Amino acid sequence: MRKPVLSLLAWGLVTTAAWAQTPSQPVTGPEDTSYLLPSERNTIEVFERTSGRVVNVSNLRYARVGFFSFDVTEVPAGTGSGFIWDSDGTIVTNFHVIQDADRITVSFKNGKSLPAKVVGFDQRKDIAVLKVKPEAARNMGKFPLADSSRIFVGQKAIAIGSPFGLDQTLTEGVVSALGRSIPGFGGNTIRDMIQTDASINPGNSGGPLLDSRGYLLGMNTMIFSESGGAQGIGFALPANTINRIVTQIIKNGRVIQPSLGFEPFDSSINRQLNLEGVIVRVVTDGGGAARAGLRGTHRTRNGDIILGDIIIGVDDKKIRSFDDLLNTLDAYQVGDTVKVTFIREGKKRTLPVQLGDMNIR
Numbered sequence: 001m002r003k004p005v006l007s008l009l010a011w012g013l014v015t016t017a018a019w020a021q022t023p024s025q026p027v028t029g030p031e032d033t034s035y036l037l038p039s040e041r042n043t044i045e046v047f048e049r050t051s052g053r054v055v056n057v058s059n060l061r062y063a064r065v066g067f068f069s070f071d072v073t074e075v076p077a078g079t080g081s082g083f084i085w086d087s088d089g090t091i092v093t094n095f096h097v098i099q100d101a102d103r104i105t106v107s108f109k110n111g112k113s114l115p116a117k118v119v120g121f122d123q124r125k126d127i128a129v130l131k132v133k134p135e136a137a138r139n140m141g142k143f144p145l146a147d148s149s150r151i152f153v154g155q156k157a158i159a160i161g162s163p164f165g166l167d168q169t170l171t172e173g174v175v176s177a178l179g180r181s182i183p184g185f186g187g188n189t190i191r192d193m194i195q196t197d198a199s200i201n202p203g204n205s206g207g208p209l210l211d212s213r214g215y216l217l218g219m220n221t222m223i224f225s226e227s228g229g230a231q232g233i234g235f236a237l238p239a240n241t242i243n244r245i246v247t248q249i250i251k252n253g254r255v256i257q258p259s260l261g262f263e264p265f266d267s268s269i270n271r272q273l274n275l276e277g278v279i280v281r282v283v284t285d286g287g288g289a290a291r292a293g294l295r296g297t298h299r300t301r302n303g304d305i306i307l308g309d310i311i312i313g314v315d316d317k318k319i320r321s322f323d324d325l326l327n328t329l330d331a332y333q334v335g336d337t338v339k340v341t342f343i344r345e346g347k348k349r350t351l352p353v354q355l356g357d358m359n360i361r
Contacts, residue, residue, distance in 0.1 A: 046214040047170050053084040056107040056162040057093050081161035081207030086142045091130040093206030095121045098128050106132050120249035124188045129249045146215040148238035159198040159220050161207030173198030191327050193235045194218045200234030209236040258329045259358035261287020264322045276320045280308035288354040313341035
């Protein structure tokens, strides 16, 4: 019976290495890393210290056994990676890894698998927070975070995950670029992404991107590829964004999104009218926009439609679309006051508007 190629190759390497040994060249034990370069020893140390935090996340969905049967079975709908956030059993992964799941399981480095529940998610930023029994994360503490506002192009980047369902795979590269804007869910843009040439294969989604200290630089999220494989262009959500969103979800069960307090028109209206900015369709009663005096779109007695205010700026940031507005407001907190620049009846105006919570009407 023919042996698998992998086994044959492994056997050949071992026997060749054994023949090459002489009494003057003692066999080096696996625990001895003195012959390795400092950069290699650093990578090994980071992997040994952090890989226990990296998990495999399985998305399971229910399906009928047959067309005429009411019996259901679980079918795997995909897998991804994740990492232990704290000793309370909090797991962080990408939203697209657990999207539409009927049941989620998390598998650990020791082979143990546990059911997980969804604490909350931010679809716009592709972040999901799960929870497992705290025993699985005992004594781990919170994942050490790098300040992603102080990342440098060229610094070392280590990606750990479980691509294709394989356990604890490491790839290494550098930070290739910063501040990238990548299309996300629903046409939203995810901004300030970290670009890396560390291979991020399918299944690496949700795994950590680490620096040479083992601190979290970001979360591996997507690749740019025409073939579906890694081609040296991967993207990770920065640690500062993850920390802000995960902290809110743990505390509130959801993300608190600052809002001006109005409903916009769909971007197709802007294209039809050849307008840049965000057209105010309806001002929310009691919201910041209403209190500041912003106006929504209305119809006159004659049936003419009068467009509402067209928002073109927030503080010193230019606003070309609702996507621009959402990303700009990410930098603020509910309760902050911003200067909103808008066009009304052909004239540019500015008003201070206090931000509210988008999810509270």
